[in-house]
Amino acid sequence: xxxxxxxxxxxxxxxxxxxxxxxxxxxxxxxxxxxxxxxxxxxxxxxxxxxxxxxxxxxxxxxxxxxxxxxxxxxxxxxxxxxxxxxxxxxxxxxxxxxxxxxxxx
Numbered sequence: 001x002x003x004x005x006x007x008x009x010x011x012x013x014x015x016x017x018x019x020x021x022x023x024x025x026x027x028x029x030x031x032x033x034x035x036x037x038x039x040x041x042x043x044x045x046x047x048x049x050x051x052x053x054x055x056x057x058x059x060x061x062x063x064x065x066x067x068x069x070x071x072x073x074x075x076x077x078x079x080x081x082x083x084x085x086x087x088x089x090x091x092x093x094x095x096x097x098x099x100x101x102x103x104x105x106x
Contacts, residue, residue, distance in 0.1 A: 012100060012103070015069065015087055015089070015100045016100060018061070018069070018071065019071065019083055019085070019087070019100060022059060022071055022073070022083045023082070023083045025039065026073055026080075026081040026082065026083060027080060027081070027082075028080065029080060029081045030079050030080050030081070032052055032056065032057055032073075032075075032081070033052075035057065035073070035081060036050060036052060036057065043059065047061065047062065048060065048061055049061075049062075055074060056072055056073050056074040056075065057072070057073040057081075058070055058071070058072055058073070059071040059072075059073065066090075066091065066092050066093070067089070067090060067091055068089065068090050069087055069088065069089045069090075070087065070088040070089070071083055071084065071087055072084035072086070085099050085100055085101045085102075086098065086099050086100075086106055087100050
């Protein structure tokens with residue numbers, strides 16, 4: 001499935017850039033609480049909703065009234081936070097979970 005009004009290649013490139021940015025932000029944190037303490041308001045200023053759940057944090061981006069993306073943040077094996085390669089995205093009511101590095105829907 002190709003998301004958005006652009007090509008899948010363009011949309012995937014933006015997902016890669018968002019993933020890289022979020023990875024850079026979370027890489028030095030070893031606590032969900034510390035990350036949210038520092039970044040919850042900053043994320044909100046950029047229109048990103050950060051929500052803590054049982055197993056991590058979800059970053060929700062509403063791109064327009066029919067498009068959104070979710071990025072998951074979990075605890076990495078090294079004890080620091082990491083961004084999941086699987087992004088949940090929606091286009092016109094169709095939600096898909098895609099590993100943005102293998103381009104496989106899961």
